[in-house]
Amino acid sequence: MEKVLFGDNQFFAVNHLSDEKSRAQSIRFKDDASIIRVLDQSREEGIQTFMCTTHDRIASVCKHILENKEAYEGYKIYPCMPYAHKYANAVTELGIMGTIKQYVPGNLFGTFAKGGVAFLSKDFLKLMQILIDAEMKMFKGIDTPVIFIQNVIVDLILGLKLYDVFAEYHAYVKKKYNAEPGYITMNMPALFDVLDSLGIKNPVICSSINKIGFRMSGGIEIYEKYLEEKEFRPVAMQVLAAGALRPKEAIEYLGRFKRIESVLFGASSRSHIKETKDLILEYL
Amino acid sequence: MIKGAIIGLGKMGISHAAIVGAHPEVDMVALCDTSSLVLSGFKKFSKVKTYSDYQKMIDNEELDFVVIATPTKFHYPMVKYALEKNINVFCEKPFMLKTSEGDEMVELAKSKGLVNQVGFHNHFIGTFRELKRLLDAKVLGDLVHFSGEAYGPVVTKEKGGTWRSNAEEGGGCLFDYASHVINLVQEIIGRPTKARGTLLKSIYSKGVEDAVYSLLELESGLTGTLLVNWSDETYRKMSTSLMIQGKNGKIICDATEIKIYLKEEVPAEKLGKGWTIKYITDFAIPVDFYLRGEEYSAQIDHFVESVKSKKMASYNTFEQANYTDVVIDMIIENSK
Numbered sequence: 145m146e147k148v149l150f151g152d153n154q155f156f157a158v159n160h161l162s163d164e165k166s167r168a169q170s171i172r173f174k175d176d177a178s179i180i181r182v183l184d185q186s187r188e189e190g191i192q193t194f195m196c197t198t199h200d201r202i203a204s205v206c207k208h209i210l211e212n213k214e215a216y217e218g219y220k221i222y223p224c225m226p227y228a229h230k231y232a233n234a235v236t237e238l239g240i241m242g243t244i245k246q247y248v249p250g251n252l253f254g255t256f257a258k259g260g261v262a263f264l265s266k267d268f269l270k271l272m273q274i275l276i277d278a279e280m281k282m283f284k285g286i287d288t289p290v291i292f293i294q295n296v297i298v299d300l301i302l303g304l305k306l307y308d309v310f311a312e313y314h315a316y317v318k319k320k321y322n323a324e325p326g327y328i329t330m331n332m333p334a335l336f337d338v339l340d341s342l343g344i345k346n347p348v349i350c351s352s353i354n355k356i357g358f359r360m361s362g363g364i365e366i367y368e369k370y371l372e373e374k375e376f377r378p379v380a381m382q383v384l385a386a387g388a389l390r391p392k393e394a395i396e397y398l399g400r401f402k403r404i405e406s407v408l409f410g411a412s413s414r415s416h417i418k419e420t421k422d423l424i425l426e427y428l
Numbered sequence: 429m430i431k432g433a434i435i436g437l438g439k440m441g442i443s444h445a446a447i448v449g450a451h452p453e454v455d456m457v458a459l460c461d462t463s464s465l466v467l468s469g470f471k472k473f474s475k476v477k478t479y480s481d482y483q484k485m486i487d488n489e490e491l492d493f494v495v496i497a498t499p500t501k502f503h504y505p506m507v508k509y510a511l512e513k514n515i516n517v518f519c520e521k522p523f524m525l526k527t528s529e530g531d532e533m534v535e536l537a538k539s540k541g542l543v544n545q546v547g548f549h550n551h552f553i554g555t556f557r558e559l560k561r562l563l564d565a566k567v568l569g570d571l572v573h574f575s576g577e578a579y580g581p582v583v584t585k586e587k588g589g590t591w592r593s594n595a596e597e598g599g600g601c602l603f604d605y606a607s608h609v610i611n612l613v614q615e616i617i618g619r620p621t622k623a624r625g626t627l628l629k630s631i632y633s634k635g636v637e638d639a640v641y642s643l644l645e646l647e648s649g650l651t652g653t654l655l656v657n658w659s660d661e662t663y664r665k666m667s668t669s670l671m672i673q674g675k676n677g678k679i680i681c682d683a684t685e686i687k688i689y690l691k692e693e694v695p696a697e698k699l700g701k702g703w704t705i706k707y708i709t710d711f712a713i714p715v716d717f718y719l720r721g722e723e724y725s726a727q728i729d730h731f732v733e734s735v736k737s738k739k740m741a742s743y744n745t746f747e748q749a750n751y752t753d754v755v756i757d758m759i760i761e762n763s764k
Contacts, residue, residue: 156664164685166664268469299719303446306473330718334450358709361718361725388709 145193145290145348148424149222149379150186150417151410152196155179172412176204185414187219189421195222195408197294203282210285224292224328225279269312276316290348291317292326299330302338311342324348326379331361333370340374350379350408355397358385371401381408391420399427429455430492430735435482435506437461440520440547441497443719447728448495449476450717454732460485482506491515493543493735495728500603504529511536516543516735518728522607523749527757530750537746543734545727545741546749548611550668550683552723552730554711559670559681560616567694568674574617574652576609576644580666582658586632600636602628602756605666606656610759611744611752612670613654618646620755626763631659642759654759683721684708 155173173179183194183205196202209216280291293313301309310327317325325348329335332351339347353371357364359382371378378401383394398404407424411417432454434445441461449456460479461467467478479485486494486509493516496506500522510517511533523546524530537544550556562568582605614620622645628637639657646652658666669682677690688704715725727744734741 167662170662170664268472296720299717300442300446303448303450303717303719304442304470304474305449305476306469308473331450334717356709357714358712359718362716363714385709386707388707 145377145379145406146191146220147406147428148191148421149193149195149406149408150183150191151381151408152194152199152202154410154412155182156197156199156201169412176201176208179205180208182412182417186417187216189414189418191417191421192218193220193222195224195292197227198223198225198279198282199227206282206286218287220287220289221283222290222292222326223280223283223288224294224326225276226294226297272309272312273316273320276313277320280321288321288323290324290326291321292328292348292350295328295330298327298335302329302331302335307338307342310339310344314342314344326350328381330359332378333362333366336370336374336376339376346375346377348377348379348405350381352382352385353378353380353398353401353404354383354385354394355389356385358382358388368401371403376403378404379406379408380404383407383409391423395420395423395427398424404428429453430732431455431457431490432493432495432732433458433460433485433489433491434495434497435460435485436496436498436502436520437463437466438497438499441495443724444495444497444518444728446719447717447725451728451732452716453736457491458485458489483509486510486513486515493518493731496520497547500525504533507533508536511540511542511544514540514542516731518545518547518731519746519749520547521611521749521752522603522756523746523753527750527753530746530753534746534750541738543731543738543741544746545731545734546744546746547727548608548744548749548752549721549723549727550608550612551615551743552713552726553683553708553721554713555681555683555686555706555708556612556616556670557713558686558706558711559672559679562679562686562688562697563616563672565694565697567676567688567690567697567699568672568679569676571617571648571650571672571674573673574613574650575655575671576613576652576669577655577671578605578609578666578668579657579660579663580605581661581663582666583632583638584659584661586634600628600633601638601656601658602640602759605658606640606654606759607752607756608668609654609656609670610755611748612668613644613646613652614751614755615748616670617652617672618648618650619751620644620758621647623755623758623762626759628760628763631657633659640759642762644755683723686711 154169314325317323327335328350332349352359360367380398409420432448434441445459448454456476458477458479459470460482462480470476470478494510495518497520503519503524507517507519624643626642629639631638638659642654644652644654671680676692680687686706690699690701693700712722713726715722717725730743
């Protein structure tokens with residue numbers, strides 16, 4: 145993995161510190177061209193990896209990349225699936241079965257419908273594979289060497305103790321996409337222990353890592369202990385603690401942990417992109 | 429270790445199951461739902477016992493508590509059954525369809541001395557806690573107006589079909605989004621005693637409202653607005669806020685930040701004249717397991733701690749939740 149991963153929160157009005165800022169972002173990135181412009185600026189700064197959710201609008205970005213293959217030579221995407229709010233809102237309104245009906249591709253659900261619920265209930269793993277394939281469709285033709293599951297799903301599986309799902313996901317992503325499975329989590333130490341117990345060695349785990357312990361469940365001490373002692377490939381996110389930290393002190397802190405492989409960050413202006421990227425290259 | 433179980437595995441129930449399941453001081457012994465699909469998933473991948481009949485589950489298992497996250501119309505019989513068997517109860521909101529049933533459950537829980545809590549999770553968001561503290565410290569002086577608002581993209585197309593499109597089953601925006609705002613207003617600013625000029629608007633739903641607009645009068649005499657719309661796709665997810673105006677300024681608070689404007693400084697709070705912005709990073713309640721926001725874990729932590737220490741929960745009691753249902757009734761009555 146490269147040291148610097150460019151994120152997409154800023155494009156989709158995700159701002160953990162201010163709802164107002166998030167609205168301003170949603171206005172600024174109203175059209176796809178404005179997203180692509182910022183991505184291109186990040187590429188000009190030498191950032192060759194875009195880590196993004198499977199938001200509907202990413203499909204347009206993918207289309208642009210495929211149509212301009214030469215310009216995007218060597219460019220990689222790390223998909224993070226699923227874009228959870230789309231499912232969460234659907235479950236509130238339609239229930240779990242209704243959501244499955246809505247999001248499992250039509251003809252495939254037809255196949256399920258034949259066997260009815262009995263068939264579905266026997267084949268959760270098949271359902272998982274179908275959902276992964278549906279989410280991955282937009283990336284066909286693009287290099288996706290690491291495929292992440294979003295924290296909401298990872299942490300749900302972790303809390304429900306449905307650990308085999310991790311093992312199945314891991315195997316499927318390796319086999320079908322020849323990619324490294326990645327895990328985003330808000331509970332890094334607990335997740336590491338579970339993956340370790342499943343025999344998943346040296347996993348890619350993306351979690352909040354910042355000097356003030358923001359969104360580091362269980363406390364900063366145990367995170368630091370795991371970063372120092374356990375064998376895994378950490379990706380740091382929320383490194384600025386939603387803006388509570390200045391970039392220099394934030395990245396300097398990450399430099400204390402030799403094992404951190406990559407830092408995920410998002411920014412909307414060239415100067416911020418350059419500043420953060422330079423700091424990461426300096427300290428990591 | 430205390431023993432708990434979950435009844436109802438929809439969005440909230442599954443989320444509670446994960447949080448309870450990850451809790452270091454709880455043994456989550458059983459889950460109950462009527463969907464064979466959902467249950468078979470747990471049978472296949474986890475070791476937890478599954479039931480399709482909540483009474484059987486309560487009878488067979490030795491439980492310290494249950495979490496009830498079924499559609500609202502089932503709350504009354506389920507809460508009652510659990511309390512009668514001396515089991516502490518965490519119930520999802522809205523609490524009951526009828527306030528008379530709510531009154532009965534408040535009394536039953538009290539007479540049995542059982543811990544009772546309802547899932548109004550906003551009270552476990554640090555910024556709203558800080559807002560209450562600042563109001564109690566009277567930084568705004570005499571209050572003149574408030575506005576409680578929530579917007580989000582739940583129903584953005586015309587269709588119906590689940591219990592959420594049935595007003596009698598508590599399916600509309602009033603029981604869902606608006607109940608959160610009413611509960612916040614009620615516990616942070618003051619209890620509403622009158623609703624005026626209410627508009628319940630259907631936008632895409634049939635049979636239920638997608639927006640609630642009402643003027644509320646509190647027991648203190650303070651008046652303000654309730655503005656809620658769950659068919660607003662300019663919001664990425666539910667966004668809830670309170671604005672309070674006083675003679676000495678104004679506070680706007682949501683889940684991420686608290687913006688304070690003061691005409692005169694309040695030295696005791698180290699708040700100067702003009703704007704002060706504080707962020708959730710300073711107020712987030714630390715949790716051991718995070719799923720969708722600290723507040724969801726923090727409310728379960730609070731409940732578990734109350735059950736363990738046999739001390740009544742101080743946030744989100746049945747009584748408080750039932751009062752929210754009283755206000756919902758006022759709003760419905762006023763809209764007629």
